[in-house]
Amino acid sequence: MMDKIKVSILGSTGVVGQKMLRILENHPYIDVVNLSASRSKIGKKYSESVAWVEPGDIPERFRDMKMVSTDPEDHKNVDYVLSALPPEVAEDIEIKLIKNGINVISNASPFRMAENIPLINPELNYQHLELLEKMDTKFVKNPNCTSTIMSMPMVEVLRHDYKKITLSTLQAVSGAGFTGLSYMSIDDNIIPYIHGEEEKIPAEISKMFGFVSNNKIINRELNMYVTSVRVPVKVGHMGIMNIEFNDDIDIENFKNSLRNFTPLKKFKNLYTAPKNPVIIHDEENRPQHKMDLSNGMEIHVGRLEYKNKNLRMVILGDNLVRGAAGITVLTLETMNEMGVA
Amino acid sequence: MMDKIKVSILGSTGVVGQKMLRILENHPYIDVVNLSASRSKIGKKYSESVAWVEPGDIPERFRDMKMVSTDPEDHKNVDYVLSALPPEVAEDIEIKLIKNGINVISNASPFRMAENIPLINPELNYQHLELLEKMDTKFVKNPNCTSTIMSMPMVEVLRHDYKKITLSTLQAVSGAGFTGLSYMSIDDNIIPYIHGEEEKIPAEISKMFGFVSNNKIINRELNMYVTSVRVPVKVGHMGIMNIEFNDDIDIENFKNSLRNFTPLKKFKNLYTAPKNPVIIHDEENRPQHKMDLSNGMEIHVGRLEYKNKNLRMVILGDNLVRGAAGITVLTLETMNEMGVA
Amino acid sequence: MMDKIKVSILGSTGVVGQKMLRILENHPYIDVVNLSASRSKIGKKYSESVAWVEPGDIPERFRDMKMVSTDPEDHKNVDYVLSALPPEVAEDIEIKLIKNGINVISNASPFRMAENIPLINPELNYQHLELLEKMDTKFVKNPNCTSTIMSMPMVEVLRHDYKKITLSTLQAVSGAGFTGLSYMSIDDNIIPYIHGEEEKIPAEISKMFGFVSNNKIINRELNMYVTSVRVPVKVGHMGIMNIEFNDDIDIENFKNSLRNFTPLKKFKNLYTAPKNPVIIHDEENRPQHKMDLSNGMEIHVGRLEYKNKNLRMVILGDNLVRGAAGITVLTLETMNEMGVA
Amino acid sequence: MMDKIKVSILGSTGVVGQKMLRILENHPYIDVVNLSASRSKIGKKYSESVAWVEPGDIPERFRDMKMVSTDPEDHKNVDYVLSALPPEVAEDIEIKLIKNGINVISNASPFRMAENIPLINPELNYQHLELLEKMDTKFVKNPNCTSTIMSMPMVEVLRHDYKKITLSTLQAVSGAGFTGLSYMSIDDNIIPYIHGEEEKIPAEISKMFGFVSNNKIINRELNMYVTSVRVPVKVGHMGIMNIEFNDDIDIENFKNSLRNFTPLKKFKNLYTAPKNPVIIHDEENRPQHKMDLSNGMEIHVGRLEYKNKNLRMVILGDNLVRGAAGITVLTLETMNEMGVA
Structure with missing residues (x-):
């Protein structure tokens, strides 16, 4: 053994x-x-x-x-x-x-x-x-937890020629640690600012999608605008992502590619790897924290809507597990x- | 009398x-x-x-x-x-x-x-x-309550030559009426869909900014992408608005114009009209439901950030009063x- | 098989x-x-x-x-x-x-x-x-869910000669069903009344503790005063129980009897039966919904305090599972x- | 002037x-x-x-x-x-x-x-x-805020010969100060213990109802059992009070005495004094935080039920204003x- x-x-x-x-x-x-x-x-x-x-x-x-x-x-x-x-x-x-x-x-x-x-x-x-x-x-x-979650479906976005990515993140209270936010400050409220977050997210994602050269990572350039707000939910970061592409994409192919994105399949004993890291939802009221965080390693994507070279996705992941x-x-x-x- | x-x-x-x-x-x-x-x-x-x-x-x-x-x-x-x-x-x-x-x-x-x-x-x-x-x-x-609130700071956006407006709305539970949403369905949760909302908002705003001709309103064309989600707060609709302009704007002028937007000043006895319908916040953690809804007729705008012809604003208004x-x-x-x- | x-x-x-x-x-x-x-x-x-x-x-x-x-x-x-x-x-x-x-x-x-x-x-x-x-x-x-939960530690109370039981129940929203209570009505609020509950609880408990005679249940008489309120938690009914005994009891014996209350041990294949149906907590901040509902079939009891023939217990159980x-x-x-x- | x-x-x-x-x-x-x-x-x-x-x-x-x-x-x-x-x-x-x-x-x-x-x-x-x-x-x-609120309707209780008072207090988060409790610790939870509270309440009330002798307060003896828990509401302490009297009381007289309890009427310029410090509610779903805290100096009492010399009241007051x-x-x-x- x-x-x-x-x-x-x-x-x-x-x-x-x-x-x-x-x-x-x-x-x-x-x-x-x-x-x-x-x-x-x-x-x-x-x-x-x-x-x-x-x-x-x-x-x-x-x-x-x-x-x-x-x-x-x-x-x-x-x-x-x-x-x-x-x-x-x-x-x-x-x-x-x-x-x-x-x-x-x-x-x-x-x-x-x-x-x-x-x-x-x-x-x-x-x-x-x-x-x-x-x-x-x-x-x-x-x-960072948000970079981890939001980057996942971007794997497919970045295979296409895009013009701009706009992202609003609705982040859970546990992202600030167990005692990070008082009840009085966040219950029944939204705080429209999270220190450092809007800089970290595009920077870290540009490194994750970078390539190796001479034992260094060369970051990939991104055109990405991020707004991060704190919402009164305990676990689960949600993102509303709007992407403008330069050319038309095939939305069904796009969804299928994400559904079939299983790059770790080649490895055998990954006990925490989800079978499918990206779950695509067609129901219009998904993803929801209440329904979609039971396997904390999956990223859930719904509300995909494509028109005039503009794609919208709603992304949800568990900030404590996957994140x-x-x-x-x-x-x-x-x-x-x-x-x- | x-x-x-x-x-x-x-x-x-x-x-x-x-x-x-x-x-x-x-x-x-x-x-x-x-x-x-x-x-x-x-x-x-x-x-x-x-x-x-x-x-x-x-x-x-x-x-x-x-x-x-x-x-x-x-x-x-x-x-x-x-x-x-x-x-x-x-x-x-x-x-x-x-x-x-x-x-x-x-x-x-x-x-x-x-x-x-x-x-x-x-x-x-x-x-x-x-x-x-x-x-x-x-x-x-x-x-509609959301159209009412989000349209207010757009008065200044539409004075400029813009390319696209992307809007994510984070809407309060009271927008669905007192019994519209059960506690079990929305507490500690976000529902990423509100029936009809994403169509109504751009349509109604395009009519509000239209012009009168032959006793009809001719709608103004808008290039606007809206995503609406329901969040667990009781009162107050928030919007994260990203605008791409065709030409550079002067962000300080932009803010001042909104601060000085008082078109109803000419009328005398408007008892419910706020002195300034748009309040601009420079603190990075404003607007907040907890702080900014005491005069329910004002629209609060913060997190204004401008770079590369892209402007971001966070907008908040009282959906029951102004809305x-x-x-x-x-x-x-x-x-x-x-x-x- | x-x-x-x-x-x-x-x-x-x-x-x-x-x-x-x-x-x-x-x-x-x-x-x-x-x-x-x-x-x-x-x-x-x-x-x-x-x-x-x-x-x-x-x-x-x-x-x-x-x-x-x-x-x-x-x-x-x-x-x-x-x-x-x-x-x-x-x-x-x-x-x-x-x-x-x-x-x-x-x-x-x-x-x-x-x-x-x-x-x-x-x-x-x-x-x-x-x-x-x-x-x-x-x-x-x-x-009823509340009767089920609150009756469990009463098994030991009723072995003694008591004078009166006073019970305040703090009941979770799910007890009213998934759509039973709107968010606007119960968030940040307590509703000090639950229809029928204050009658059902003592009646049902008096039957559970009754005895069989001529193929009928003869209810046990109880002197019990119940107040039931609805609190903004999703799952878990809590009870604050005050008992006045006629004679002094030994509080350590009382606790041990509850800890060792395992009447179903004689049966072999009870797959949902908890090993110990009553868990006694000595930490002063237990039981809590957040910590003590992972095995939904257990009843958690804490804050036991005994003075002058008066005993206080705080009781918590899962209203959807055990209840x-x-x-x-x-x-x-x-x-x-x-x-x- | x-x-x-x-x-x-x-x-x-x-x-x-x-x-x-x-x-x-x-x-x-x-x-x-x-x-x-x-x-x-x-x-x-x-x-x-x-x-x-x-x-x-x-x-x-x-x-x-x-x-x-x-x-x-x-x-x-x-x-x-x-x-x-x-x-x-x-x-x-x-x-x-x-x-x-x-x-x-x-x-x-x-x-x-x-x-x-x-x-x-x-x-x-x-x-x-x-x-x-x-x-x-x-x-x-x-x-203390809770002593202040719960003592108010006791003015009438203590006019009668009573045997015992049992009180469960359901206390709001603001009672611990603005940053006293984290969101993660109290949202969707009840913490069944508040340090020092269960001792302070009867002690302070016994002093308030004491009498002056030789330039000192002689405390009034009380037979009172208190349990205090923290509940996820922002403002408003609620109490469930059960009183056992030695003799029968007239419940309608009791209520009227509280309704007419206006001892400060003799003073003229008390700008913060409420007209009636105790408001009696007959509706079975009152008092509620949502409805009854707009005049923060009043104490609201409901769910009065009297049987067999036992009286139950639900008491609510604003812990930041009156408290x-x-x-x-x-x-x-x-x-x-x-x-x-």
């Missing part, structure tokens, strides 16, 4: 860290051996360190694990550190781990745009993982299958 | 009807003399006929008014009938009133696109009221000042 | 019916063979008849089943009809089925208080199922094990 | 402080001359120091006021300091002001139970203000009329 991949979870008490534990609870070949969070929790049991918010109880096997630090010496025993650290502390901690020879796959924003570090949404650009072959210590980033915890696990699984892990 | 304008309220027990009563409760020169609703309520007191949902109690002076029918004979004693009828019954009732010589100003959708009936958002097109001069019986329509009950009262006030009432 | 128990689901398109299908989707020995709902849906596929609201998709095996009527001739082929009918139609339909020799286990309110029909919350009074032995056609009722769909399935499973099915 | 009473507002940027400014914006004889908040805001304009959350804009006259410290020297120019300070800083600041001869009326919890400091809910115990006559520097406390900002203003107004201010 193959040895399991040993991992640490950094930021394990946050909302994304908790979701990682849920996903990895019964994983067939990834084994969580270390949990860490902020310094004050070192030495405590996980169950005493966490304000558990995931539905269901803390998985039994993690309850009594003793919290360790984020220092390199506490992670010498793992193959990979999976980081769900908050951005303000991630930079220092992650760079220290890398300098000490510890591999990191990270959800945190620092270094996402570094040209020599792959920014992976596996179905879209697992090929960028080839950059790792020349790295002694592996360092991989995952995109954060799940994408990191899928990235590691893909690396393992490609032989770069 | 001038005689008061006598009005009936049709659909007086609905959410828009109640809002009309609140607005007219202490009106200096409009006097509500008849209330009607569905047939089963005729003869009952208003207070026994209504499921009152407006904040605060039923205005004392309406509590004991006896409900009348919607038939013409019950409205011979008024100068105007103000209609907040549901669309499925409005057509027959309104046409019968008109045929019997009773003037009607109506919020309901039937006949909104009729070329000889003015569709009035007073600041934008009070001039269209001139059509009334040749009508024996006056029949005026108000636009429905208030616009009807302001229409009557304007007609009165213009001498066509 | 044992033959499976064949069942029909009546009211299969409602929120409780859907939950039954979810629970029975992979049941090892109960097989759903008929689905019915209102007359207008007869002959249609289930997927075309239902507004599916359960998380996740319609189970594949039910999608294409053809809807049948509620008439007896359509249910001759089953061992049991499970009824999730709305109360206003349940009486006629159920009595007709019974008269035609078709066994019924029902969630609906009519006949719940009939002295010769068992009203079953399995852990509490499976013994009442002995009444079925003399019935040619089996007719079993399940209690409706799950209790019916567990009732059938128990009947099967007892040999009365 | 009488000189206005000059006041400072401490904690002026919090949710209660903002509400005070709204109430005092146009007050006929109270003039806000100083605003203070945390040290870091000293010298800034109010509009730059506050995250304004009250509906409507910041009152014009306060926008540009320069923030001062909470130190005594900054408040020598006022007649009274009104304190809406958070409890953790209130003790030191208030005691320092008092020691420096500055009068304080405070909402904050420290010293509420001190026997020589009146704890005032004006209608209930304005008589306790007589304690001030012998104080050189006046120090008055207002009760905090309004009660402080009304206290000062009453002191002014009584000649102790």
Whole structure:
């Protein structure tokens, strides 16, 4: 029997860290051996360190694990550190781990745009993982939750000659973390601004759709206008995307291509990969948070309407699973299958 | 002392009807003399006929008014009938009133696109009221709540040579009426479709910005792509509008023009007209439902960002006041000042 | 291999019916063979008849089943009809089925208080199922969702000599059905009244805790004061119960008795029975809807505080699973094990 | 013309402080001359120091006021300091002001139970203000929001010989301050515990209903069991109160006494005093947050049901107005009329 991949979870008490534990609870070949969070929790049991918010109880096997630090010496025993650290502390901690020879796959924003570090949404650009072959210590980033979700159906958009993409994102409260927004500030309200988001989304997507040259990612140029607002839903980022093409497209072909977009089929043991990463809905009242987030790794697309070279799509994805915890696990699984892990 | 304008309220027990009563409760020169609703309520007191949902109690002076029918004979004693009828019954009732010589100003959708009936958002097109001069019986329509709100800042957009307008509307639950959406269907959810809305909005706006010729409205052609979704907020429709211009615009001039857009200043006694119909916000987290709906007749515009001939605005308005009950009262006030009432 | 128990689901398109299908989707020995709902849906596929609201998709095996009527001739082929009918139609339909020799286990309110029909919350009074032995056609009722949940920890209360029970129930919106309450009426609001609830709860609980004599249930007298309010949560009924005892009780014994209350342990194949029907929480901020409804068949009890012969408990249960769909399935499973099915 | 009473507002940027400014914006004889908040805001304009959350804009006259410290020297120019300070800083600041001869009326919890400091809910115990006559520097406390609201109808309960009072309080999110609870923690959830609340409520009420003897308040003994839970509504604390009396009461007399409870009628210029502090509702679905909080100083009582010497009432009040900002203003107004201010 193959040895399991040993991992640490950094930021394990946050909302994304908790979701990682849920996903990895019964994983067939990834084994969580270390949990860490902020310094004050070192030495405590996980169950005493966490304000558990995931539905269901803390998985039994993690309850009594003793919290360790984020220092390199506490992670010498793992193959990979999976980081769900908050951005303000991630930079220092992650760079220290890398300098000490510890591999990191990270959800945190620092270094996402570094040209020599792959920014992976596996179905879209697992090929960028080839950059790792020349790295002694592996360092991989995952995109922002919204970039991850909205980029998925763009794979088909970018196969055509388009003029402009206009995107409005309606983002869930959990995207700001469990305590990021008070009830009084967002209930029965919409906040029409999310700091940094409107810059990150096009930048990160342009890197994901870039190509590798001389061990660097050359970003793809995009003409994309993004507006991001916070809406009072707990989980699920929705996007309304309007694309203007230069030439006519065949909308049925477009939909079929997305339905049949299964680039990871060639890999065998991707336990978190959805059968179809993009689900196309023909019912006019889909996608909906209430109906379409039960498999958190799928991206749901509906309201496709095409006229006069203009296409409209409504996109929905789970910001905690596909947008954060799940994408990191899928990235590691893909690396393992490609032989770069 | 001038005689008061006598009005009936049709659909007086609905959410828009109640809002009309609140607005007219202490009106200096409009006097509500008849209330009607569905047939089963005729003869009952208003207070026994209504499921009152407006904040605060039923205005004392309406509590004991006896409900009348919607038939013409019950409205011979008024100068105007103000209609907040549901669309499925409005057509027959309104046409019968008109045929019997009773003037009607109506919020309901039937006949909104009729070329000889003015569709009035007073600041934008009070001039269209001139059509009334040749009508024996006056029949005026108000636009859909979303059309009303979103059209307001477009007054400045359409002064420039633009290529395309893309609009995403995030619409409040009250837009579907008090019982239109169940809690289970919309709480913690977004429904990405509102029946008929995406067609109505550009059509009605093209009529509002049309011009009068031969006693008809000639619609203005628009190149506008609209997506409408229902969000879990109670009151307030928000729009994210992206405009591409053909030539560069001066964004500061654009904002100032909207700030100074006060076309009704020439009229004296418009009690419901806001001093400035368009409020421009420079703070990046405005407009918000929580902060910007206390004067329900104003339209709030923020997040103005201009680059490469592309302008983005976030628009917010009160769908029950400006979008429905208030616009009807302001229409009557304007007609009165213009001498066509 | 044992033959499976064949069942029909009546009211299969409602929120409780859907939950039954979810629970029975992979049941090892109960097989759903008929689905019915209102007359207008007869002959249609289930997927075309239902507004599916359960998380996740319609189970594949039910999608294409053809809807049948509620008439007896359509249910001759089953061992049991499970009824999730709305109360206003349940009486006629159920009595007709019974008269035609078709066994019924029902969630609906009519006949719940009939002295010769068992009203079953399995852990509490499976013994009442002995009444079925003399019935040619089996007719079993399940209690109201709130009665079901609140009665569970009362098993221990009623072992002591008590003076009075005061109960405030904070009930979820789904208890009124999927479309029972509009968003505008209950969001950010509490409605301090639920029709019929305050009478049903003590009456049904007095029957559940009654005893069998001459093939009838003799109700147990209760001194219980109930107030029921509707709160803006989607799933989960909470109760605040204050009990005054006549003599001192040992609170630790009380808690342990509830923890060890496992009356169904003697039966082997109860697939929906929770290992422990009552979970006692010592943390002061439990139970919570967000944390404690993942196993919908458990009843969660916390905030136990005892002083001066007065005990306070906060009780929480899933009104759709334990309170409706799950209790019916567990009732059938128990009947099967007892040999009365 | 009488000189206005000059006041400072401490904690002026919090949710209660903002509400005070709204109430005092146009007050006929109270003039806000100083605003203070945390040290870091000293010298800034109010509009730059506050995250304004009250509906409507910041009152014009306060926008540009320069923030001062909470130190005594900054408040020598006022007649009274009104304190809406958070409890953790209130003790030191208030005691320092008092020691420096500055009068304080405070909402904050420290010293509420001190026997020589009146704890005032004006209608209930304005008589306790007589304690001030012998104080050189006046120090008055207002009760906790829930104590304030729930005590009001108890005035009639305590006129009778009762055995026990059981109270369940369903408290709004704003009671924890604007940022006290995250959206993720309380939306679609109930938290069955509020730190300190269950002790404070009976203690404070027993003091409010106490009597003055030797310049001290002797608390009234109460037999009261309280459970407090947090519910997902923004404003409005509801209580379900069950009272067992020793003798039969006349329920109609009881209701009429509450309806006619107008102890402040003797004072003339109480601008914030409601005409009737207790409103009795006979409709079974009242009181409701949605309908009954428009006059924030009234306490609404409904669902009165009496049987077997047991009375049940549902009580609702505005926790920000009557429960905090309004009660402080009304206290000062009453002191002014009584000649102790």
